[in-house]
Amino acid sequence: MSDNTIIRFENVTKSYDAETTVLKNINLELERGKFYTLLGPSGCGKTTILRLIAGFMQPTSGSIYFNGKLINNVPANERQVNTVFQDYALFPHLNVFENVAFGLRIKKLGKKVIEQKVIEALKFVNLVGYEKREIAEMSGGQRQRVAIARAIVNDPEIILLDEPLSALDLKLRSEMQYELRELQQRLGKTFIFVTHDQEEALAMSDEIFVLNEGEIEQSGTPMDIYDEPINRYVADFIGESNIVSGTMVADFRVKIGDKEFECVDQGLNPNEKVDIVIRPEDLEITAVDKGKMKVKVDTQLFRGVHYELSTYDDEGNEWLVHSTKKADVGASIGLDFDPEAIHVMRLNETEEEFDKRLESYGEDAYAN
């Protein structure tokens, strides 16, 4: 544990009754001043982790440390943590100013100080001039900002964000992604962001935790997780991908169907069954005879930046291709890709083993 650790979970389990366990033995460590994202489908336990940190619930077993101190039994109102709620949870009977001032009034600060801090917080979220507005008069994006101002005005050590962008329309959502990221960097606070949207997670985070059914599947930087997913679940959840079964023939050789391809993975058992991921943008359309793989185009969608082609190889595996080039539906085309584009995933590999394996590649590359 480094001095920079602000939150530490030690074997945290949370169950509501004997049958439903929402978190299974979670261990994690969060550092000060970073942007973390808990990513997963609904019901994976990401919001539960947030509520445990906020203090709205206690773990069934295990320990939660805040700045090295055990906080299992510290009530929510005594934690230096503030939350931006999914539905914003702004007080409808108070105006913008009073909503933001709520926490400060509880601390019984002076009138002048409160006013100054509230204005400062509103400046941070570009809402100066809206102090006297009622909440009902604000748009979704504005309410979002009020909720953020209400959290940051208390100068908490950690800000928790529970899917705060899910209610906004697409354009506003991407705008707020930039703003949140920038805000986090300006404030230098720890942000813990919960979302089921992988794009959001990739765009904003320093580190992502991918959760599945109460367990952390993988954690790492957005690049790590996108480029080196640990298993089928993560690969499938993070972005669109082609996932097929294959066999590791030898080091650097993998077999899909009855064809062998060159890859960059090594150290696996010969003839080990593996899952193979190739991202759609790593597949390139070429002439049939030039490609490493021959496929037939089934459908083609125009997605704006690229065409999305659904193609099938002779064995019936579907290959999704993102390409700026057009192809004819029904035509046979060749697909080309680099050896690096193939990600080999061992079945049932733990995160520890996975990290070790990846590290060993790095050493080899260095030795060469």
Place this chain on the structure above:
Amino acid sequence: MQTKTTKAFYLIPYYVWIVLFVVAPIALIAYYSFFDLSGNFTLDNYQNFFTSVYLKLTLSSFWYAFLITFFTLLIAYPTAYLLTKTRHKQLWLLLIIIPSWINLLLKTYAFIGIFGLYGPVNAFLNVFGLEETQILFTDFSFVFVSVYIFIPFMILPIFNSLDKLNPSLMDASRDLGASSWTTFSKVILPLTINGVKAGIQAVFIPSLSLFMITRLIAGNKVITLGTAIEQQFLVTQNWGMGSTIAVFLIIFMVIIMIITGQRDKGAYANGKNK
């Protein structure tokens, strides 16, 4: 045009009802209040109302209505709050409401039995070696029975407003550092105040004119505006004075309705309530 005439057609039952059962009785009451016992036009009734006898009566009416409302609220709010936290809240609510379907007179008679000298309450006191005491015909029994009768009418609107409250607002309040008490006083209460006001209306206004309970339970020791009206009409046959008291009762009710009326959010416009 067609729709306008049909609309007017559908409104006829409403207007008939209003005229026959609301406007006409009130007009009649106002009319009768200007006549004395022998049927001469007079303003004496109004003058009489402002004598100490009737003012005292009014004051005592308000005092009892206040007590009843106060204790009803004191019991109803926490009960409604707990109800919203239970698993089968609709069932519990129903159980509380069911007694209000039983005739008021029956329930009142039941209390005569319960509170009587040889009733279960005194029997219970006997076990502890206490003498039988007169519980009926006291202020206590009057307020107790009234509170019992009115509780469902207070719980219902408060329950509804509490039930509509977004639970994440409570989380937000705790999250911002508020204790349970501050959360209640700064978030829960202000957001459910309309339910409380509706409950007060439903209890305070009828309490002003209670007369059956005062008769049966308080043994006419408590005299409210309601009892006074009843006696003027049925005992002294002074319809003029009875009507005058009724006119004032109506005025009081209107005033209370205005005071406890639903204010929109403008009341909190600058967030500085008070």
